[in-house]
Amino acid sequence: MNSFSKKILHWYDQHGRTDLPWQQNITPYRVWLSEVMLQQTQVKTVIPYFQQFTKQFETVEALANASEDQVLKLWSGLGYYSRARYLHQAAKQVCDDFSGRFPDNMEQMQSLKGVGRSTAAAILSIAFEQPEAILDGNVKRVLTRYEAIEGWTGKASVLKRLWAVAEEYLPTSRNRDYTQAIMDLGATVCTRSKPSCAVCPLQSGCTGFKQGNMTDYPTPKKKKALPEKQIIMLILKNPQHEVLMQKRPLIGIWGGLWCFPEFKTEQEVTKWLNKQNSKAKRIEKRASFRHTFSHFHLSIQPLIMQLESPLKEGVMEDDSSLWYNLNTEFEGGLASPVQKLLQEIKS
Numbered sequence: 001m002n003s004f005s006k007k008i009l010h011w012y013d014q015h016g017r018t019d020l021p022w023q024q025n026i027t028p029y030r031v032w033l034s035e036v037m038l039q040q041t042q043v044k045t046v047i048p049y050f051q052q053f054t055k056q057f058e059t060v061e062a063l064a065n066a067s068e069d070q071v072l073k074l075w076s077g078l079g080y081y082s083r084a085r086y087l088h089q090a091a092k093q094v095c096d097d098f099s100g101r102f103p104d105n106m107e108q109m110q111s112l113k114g115v116g117r118s119t120a121a122a123i124l125s126i127a128f129e130q131p132e133a134i135l136d137g138n139v140k141r142v143l144t145r146y147e148a149i150e151g152w153t154g155k156a157s158v159l160k161r162l163w164a165v166a167e168e169y170l171p172t173s174r175n176r177d178y179t180q181a182i183m184d185l186g187a188t189v190c191t192r193s194k195p196s197c198a199v200c201p202l203q204s205g206c207t208g209f210k211q212g213n214m215t216d217y218p219t220p221k222k223k224k225a226l227p228e229k230q231i232i233m234l235i236l237k238n239p240q241h242e243v244l245m246q247k248r249p250l251i252g253i254w255g256g257l258w259c260f261p262e263f264k265t266e267q268e269v270t271k272w273l274n275k276q277n278s279k280a281k282r283i284e285k286r287a288s289f290r291h292t293f294s295h296f297h298l299s300i301q302p303l304i305m306q307l308e309s310p311l312k313e314g315v316m317e318d319d320s321s322l323w324y325n326l327n328t329e330f331e332g333g334l335a336s337p338v339q340k341l342l343q344e345i346k347s
């Protein structure tokens with residue numbers, strides 16, 4: 001075994017995390033679920049979601065048989081909602097195409113929705129003890145520092161080099177432990193801003209440490225100022241203490257989640273109400289707040305209105321609109337700003 005993996009495994013035996021919920025009762029289903037949830041999300045955020053999911057959907061069949069609204073509801077607040085939709089689709093794939101058993105090879109594992117090369121490798125190494133290299137954010141940080149690899153890690157040439165290094169350092173045994181170990185080392189020792197090099201098992205061979213500039217790695221992506229978009233969220237109440245909710249299209253932000261109707265301007269709101277032959281009284285315009293996505297800021301202006309005459313039937317004809325009774329629990333996924341606004345108006 002090469003000395004890199006030997007050192008990491010030795011460190012893991014003494015300091016690695018062994019009490020995470022997905023490290024207990026290891027099955028391909030639980031490993032896959034945790035790995036999808038951990039994409040771009042920290043362990044402490046994922047834990048309660050993982051526990052809820054495994055409680056409600058004990059098996060991949062149970063998840064496949066759930067409705068999309070049930071899945072999105074449980075996922076609410078975890079972000080990157082396409083992951084939840086892909087998770088649901090992948091569960092159906094496992095049941096329909098693989099008779100309910102997760103595939104045990106790279107090609108088929110990557111055919112599952114939402115499972116890329118690194119996630120597939122993590123599942124194969126942890127659940128099936130296969131020698132597959134992973135390259136998540138934590139591992140990229142460790143390897144770029146250790147090897148002093150320059151350049152943004154999203155660039156194809158840098159990625160190619162990183163995959164080669166990751167594969168070169170794979171151990172010849174203990175593949176599950178090694179995957180856990182290198183992820184743990186990145187998350188707890190080789191941290192983003194203050195790496196604990198003094199206690200790091202890789203210190204003696206780490207080029208970044210020797211150069212004294214380890215935090216220069218990985219090279220950050222050149223930052224562009226994020227554009228800002230503005231919307232009005234219309235919180236339209238009816239006399240029955242209900243608010244109008246609309247389901248968002250699957251493509252785009254908050255795909256498949258439920259939101260308040262959205263407009264660019266107040267004039268658009270009035271125009272829309274006129275089109276429904278309806279009238280509503282303005283109750284309150286709340287202070288706007290910002291929600292940031294990876295590619296833009298969204299400034300949200302909540303506008304509360306009370307309906308004075310019913311909306312035209314047509315608005316509620318399909319399944320993408322409903323009146324939600326504020327005294328009940330909402331049965332569907334909610335975008336986090338909508339969840340926050342609902343809590344505020346309920347109280």
Ligand code: SF4
Nearest residue numbers: 190197200203206214
């Ligand atoms: S020595 Fe420091 S920079 Fe190098 S891998 Fe360890 S923690 Fe990271």
